[in-house]
Amino acid sequence: MKKKLANLILIVATFFGAWMVSANPDAVEGAKLFQMCAACHGQSGEGSQNLNTPASAGQSQWYVKQQLNNFRAGIRGSHSEDTYGRQMRPMAAMLKDEQAVINVSNFIATLPLTNPKATLTGDVSAGKAFYGICASCHGAYGEGIAALNAPRLSHQHDWYIVRQIKNFKRGIRGSHAKDFYGNQMRSMALILATDQQIDDVTAYISTLD
Numbered sequence: 001m002k003k004k005l006a007n008l009i010l011i012v013a014t015f016f017g018a019w020m021v022s023a024n025p026d027a028v029e030g031a032k033l034f035q036m037c038a039a040c041h042g043q044s045g046e047g048s049q050n051l052n053t054p055a056s057a058g059q060s061q062w063y064v065k066q067q068l069n070n071f072r073a074g075i076r077g078s079h080s081e082d083t084y085g086r087q088m089r090p091m092a093a094m095l096k097d098e099q100a101v102i103n104v105s106n107f108i109a110t111l112p113l114t115n116p117k118a119t120l121t122g123d124v125s126a127g128k129a130f131y132g133i134c135a136s137c138h139g140a141y142g143e144g145i146a147a148l149n150a151p152r153l154s155h156q157h158d159w160y161i162v163r164q165i166k167n168f169k170r171g172i173r174g175s176h177a178k179d180f181y182g183n184q185m186r187s188m189a190l191i192l193a194t195d196q197q198i199d200d201v202t203a204y205i206s207t208l209d
């Protein structure tokens, strides 16, 4: 009996040990995997308006990982009108396992933040007033709040932010039954009633550092 118990503990410990090791990000593997991403997201993770890709440099590891897993599971990027999410989905599917997701998301988080240039002309002060509510989840500086699953918004392309807000409003993003956090953001996006309000709040976000 004692021996059986000892064996069981050994088995559990071995599995746990393996899990612990595999959850450790491998920086070299992450950098290698990122080469595939760089083709669209840029060598510095700066994103590209021509390729419709967001800046990913410096985005938090937990968020990148979550989105990659959402794409892999079809929770994001499977809506028939999600033109750009549908381009990203097969890329996420190319990551062979959870370890690869952890490696690449960790590498992305280590890239220095970039400074996308503003393309919008919104009313920054009107946008600031709207941003009050956003700040409660995304942080006063748009830095993101991990405990609320709300990502960094600062240092992101303004056209990408506008597109995501519109996608959330239309249910192209965040309406999947399993997209718990996307659902939360969807109800927030619906607060922005007009395109002008979306531009204004985004113009304000572009001023955050």
Ligand code: HEC
Binding pocket: 033, 034, 036, 037, 038, 039, 040, 041, 051, 052, 053, 054, 056, 063, 064, 067, 068, 084, 085, 086, 087, 088, 091, 092, 095, 104, 105, 163
């Ligand atoms: C063929 C071009 C292409 C490649 C290659 C690509 N992506 Fe993307 N990715 C996109 C596009 C387009 C979007 C924008 C989707 C949208 O608008 O919803 C995107 C979005 C993302 C997002 C969501 C960002 C956010 O702020 O929510 C993440 C994370 C991401 N990509 C990570 C990666 C990683 C990691 C790789 C490499 C394994 C990669 N991408 C390779 C095109 C690409």
Ligand code: HEC
Binding pocket: 054, 066, 130, 131, 133, 134, 135, 136, 137, 138, 148, 149, 150, 151, 152, 153, 161, 162, 164, 165, 181, 182, 184, 185, 188, 189, 191, 192, 201
């Ligand atoms: C109740 C908390 C909450 C509030 C308030 C909130 N958000 Fe969000 N937001 C989230 C969460 C959670 C996500 C991540 C959704 C996901 O996992 O796909 C998100 C995602 C986003 C994204 C997508 C970012 C990306 O990289 O793709 C944008 C853009 C955004 N929010 C803008 C806003 C704006 C603008 C406001 C204010 C009008 C706002 N949010 C208010 C919780 C919130």
